[in-house]
Amino acid sequence: DTGERAKTLREKMNLHNNEAGRMHVQTEMRQECKCHGMSGSCTVKTCWMRLPSFRSVGDALKDRFDGASRVMMPNTEVEVPVQRNDAVAHRVPRRDRYKFQLRPHNPDHKTPGVKDLVYLEPSPGFCEKNPRLGIPGTHGRACNDTSIGVDGCDLMCCGRGYRTETMFVVERCN
Numbered sequence: 001d002t003g004e005r006a007k008t009l010r011e012k013m014n015l016h017n018n019e020a021g022r023m024h025v026q027t028e029m030r031q032e033c034k035c036h037g038m039s040g041s042c043t044v045k046t047c048w049m050r051l052p053s054f055r056s057v058g059d060a061l062k063d064r065f066d067g068a069s070r071v072m073m074p075n076t077e078v079e080v081p082v083q084r085n086d087a088v089a090h091r092v093p094r095r096d097r098y099k100f101q102l103r104p105h106n107p108d109h110k111t112p113g114v115k116d117l118v119y120l121e122p123s124p125g126f127c128e129k130n131p132r133l134g135i136p137g138t139h140g141r142a143c144n145d146t147s148i149g150v151d152g153c154d155l156m157c158c159g160r161g162y163r164t165e166t167m168f169v170v171e172r173c174n
Helices: 009-028 054-066
Strands: 032-038 046-051 069-071
Touching: 009 054
Parallel strands: none
Antiparallel strands: 032 046
16 A cells, blocks of 8 residues: 555555455454474464465455446545645555545446455457557457467457368378
């Protein structure tokens, strides 16, 4: 959260998503203990909190990313920049940094919860060429018709269909 002060909508989004990630990690922490003593006796027991694996955190946040909510600020919370004459930086305590309400872009959707991820604008489409954003598009690219990944024809061809070519390659055996 370094440098994020919840002044702009993007900073509020980042602060919200950072806190949602922290909350997820915190709820997935597990206590581990180890006994110390002669021949298996547990005269002293040491316990600590273990962080979840990076993979499990990433998988869970990816699932939340797939269900993220588009948000906007309520009109009542649009802030006007305040002119300050003093040179002293005013720090906002962390507990107060998250006291703002993001509302869903679609009024029929529920307000995002503290553990939900949020976004401001939809991601650009990568199917069609967009020179302004540096997106080359996917038309004419080779794809893998057996893959369900990003190189797969179903995903890469964006529902436009694709042409298959069968190639026979003759190679010498060693």
